[in-house]
Amino acid sequence: MVVGDISTGTDVLVIGAGPGGYVAAIRAGQLDLDVTLVEKDAYGGTCLNYGCIPSKAMITASDLAHEAGHAEEMGIYADPEVEMDEMVGWKDGVVDQLTGGVEKLAKANGVELMEGRAEFAGEDKARIVHGGEGQGSETVEFEHAIVSTGSRPIEVPGFDFGDDPVLDSRQALALDEVPESLVIVGAGYIGMELAGVFAKLGTDVTVVEMLDSVLPGYEDDLARPVKKKAEELGIDFHFGEAASGWEESGGGITVRTENEDGEVSEFGAEKVLVAVGREPVTDTLELDNAGVETDEDGFIPTDDRARTNVEHIHAIGDVTGEPMLAHVASKEGQVAAEVIAGEPSALDYQAVPAAVFTDPEIGTVGMTEAEAEEQGFEPAVGEFPFNASGRALTTGHAEGFVRIVADEPSGFLLGAQIVGPEASELIAEMGLAIEMGATLEDVAATIHTHPTLSEAVMEAAENALGHAIHTLNR
């Protein structure tokens, strides 16, 4: 690597190689643009290295260990032992395989890779500060830039991620021993996914949450089966409690929380995981130099072509705000690249699916019944409970239900909410149905394989139409 300040040029400079940035770069490369992708840490970003992938790997592995030890009902007797360092090592192997793949694919699509931290030096140039001591920096001039610098966990005052017993999700996914006990601050999806992992590995888990339920933002009846299962796993919940500090005590720590009335509670544990939300990584970008505006929380507002207020600078992914999801980042990345290449591309999707990989899983797409009403539709709603699904019963996981929301007069699908086995996969069919402008009848009339969980989707549509076979119709 060259030391000192040299200067190069590119059609498209992509800053940050998460699922937003690397997809944008690959797509730009496919469209024959000259593209440079700069990353300061690791290809694949939060998602592949510290988020989606590691968490899902640990969820599968902890599930298997737990299930095998709790299948006496099926005549299976086992007492699995878990070597945490090996489990984490396996997870790291999965991550390496995927991040290596990203690097290869970027190169194969003609993307120029650059290591370093980018900051804007003007409307059409950026300085790339290289990592190591004395590695210097270089300046890249660009026609277009795509900002995809992602997000990082919010720190709660009093809980410094630099202190050993205080963990963020990334650190929690890299422990080499199963903690005996853990306080988790925040019952959002990250907190709840990790609560499940550790409870299944044998940790004594306490969750404290400022609001009054698990998975705030999800409908009550979707969150309920998740809370119920978590309680069966021995997870202890305390709602209406804001974490206010911690201190060492004995071999471990004591976490202090405060409720609305100022009453203080204390929870002892070996470690504390803070998962209360994520904030954009925009502070070190020198956005001012390029004239790019942010909102009061630091997020970058964009239009339906993923453009910032500066026409030739796009922003995508977590840095643009909710929904902060990998697949949204990737879609925005694809659109940004296509728009730059002059294609008539736009963020015109009808619905964004989302999944929570708790036990049971949650999958949602489009509108809830209440949202449909607010927007002036007359919703027709159909449900199917998994305990009436043959396939669900044969897997031993029959909690939860599929709910489907449509516009009654026209039959057009508007949304679906699923809690139960494989909800994250089942939601895919509903997403396609909504994008296609499918009606309840279309879904109900489509033959679904027996015995599968996806039959539940068809049955929910039939239920909304008033002629379900395997449930009584409302």
Add this chain to the structure above:
Amino acid sequence: MVVGDISTGTDVLVIGAGPGGYVAAIRAGQLDLDVTLVEKDAYGGTCLNYGCIPSKAMITASDLAHEAGHAEEMGIYADPEVEMDEMVGWKDGVVDQLTGGVEKLAKANGVELMEGRAEFAGEDKARIVHGGEGQGSETVEFEHAIVSTGSRPIEVPGFDFGDDPVLDSRQALALDEVPESLVIVGAGYIGMELAGVFAKLGTDVTVVEMLDSVLPGYEDDLARPVKKKAEELGIDFHFGEAASGWEESGGGITVRTENEDGEVSEFGAEKVLVAVGREPVTDTLELDNAGVETDEDGFIPTDDRARTNVEHIHAIGDVTGEPMLAHVASKEGQVAAEVIAGEPSALDYQAVPAAVFTDPEIGTVGMTEAEAEEQGFEPAVGEFPFNASGRALTTGHAEGFVRIVADEPSGFLLGAQIVGPEASELIAEMGLAIEMGATLEDVAATIHTHPTLSEAVMEAAENALGHAIHTLNR
């Protein structure tokens, strides 16, 4: 129950309460028809009692036991013990819950239930012969009849299912001990599903098949991963061998097979499972009395309204021939009931999905590339291998691929073939896409949740379009 021959009348007589018959009866009840459902054995038919459901329950349970014992890679050490009688008892509980549900739903939809064996006594009446000694029979006059008497396993000459060591699939799913060794005659889907169950429970399995591969009828590259995994499980294959007989020897039996050249081989085992196909149950129905015709194999030909040659007598499900699948039986049952009620219903679906619940699973719907060519399309084909799927890697099951077949000029989807994790569920989205007349672009443009297996479907569509992100494009 009344003894002697009494006579009643009904709008619709449904004969056989499998997934064809009970769905037809429920739907007819919903349409306010006066309907009688007669069943000689057990509500739910082959599928719920001896087929789909028991096999899938045993597949899940044996998978769990096997996986837990083979997850050292993930840092999980376990040595599960299986109590076969308890596993089978659990499976029976699942079956009871579902068959009880069928009975309740039939009643709730106004279906009259009758126990006994039906045979036609004329064009518009049937005799119902009740089960027990001296229970007599009764005559039911009907306006319309629906024949849904299903199928039974074909016996291979020399292998009498009445003999103790010779098992059909139903008996194999009800063993109360894990056999030490088992010869399976037939490598079709039933043979292969059960081969996996027993191999995972520790049985020494040998499969003999007359044709030259596993899962005849499926494309080679779909069957290959199934065979590979089976071999890893220690299953021994012998192709081109026709079973010709068996005899007791020592504590077990010896199964004899013959190849094309007449050379005889012998395989020792504790038991032999014969799974070489299924034949229609039409022989005891006295179809002649009603004038209903069958083909040379005993199947009842029907038209797109599920009508036999006798206009007011319908036939549905396995008794009408291939594809012998539960969901096809149910669809035909629904259409038969609607046609009888005077609705403009027809079997006008574009594609029938099918799944094989082997390890890995197979899911197919619509046309293969070869079939598309035969039918005059110019196929565009896209693939995505699961070893490039983040979700697949995090589950530890990354063998197989998604293939998607479309018409190149128009982009319309024609078919999909999937082998890999959850293939049986992933195929659902492809089924809906085909029914909806979706194009490759529609599937590619639909946001799919990350990280999920269903992203593979989207990537395969992108691959067919030449702009996949996570694979190199063909």
Add this chain to the structure above:
Amino acid sequence: AEEVSTGEGRVFAAPSARRVARELGVDIAAVEGTGPSGRVTEQDVRQAAESGGEASGDATDEAPAEAEAPTGEVGATREQDAQPTTATAGATGGPAPE
């Protein structure tokens, strides 16, 4: 065709039809749908473009309207609108798997 559902002027059309609308500079919200329940098909969009007047400057500002030639005809019996919704007479069962 019936009215498209009224909720906030939402347009029910497949992604491919929406893309064609952008490509041809057609305001898809103003296109009358002929699909089931008034769903807007790609054909509807192309027809609207041909009959003109639907172009909205906004949608075209940077979209080179070099539409691929309308593919129009589709192989054999398949039509984009031939969804299960049209449950009338005719076609026999689809290609059965082995």
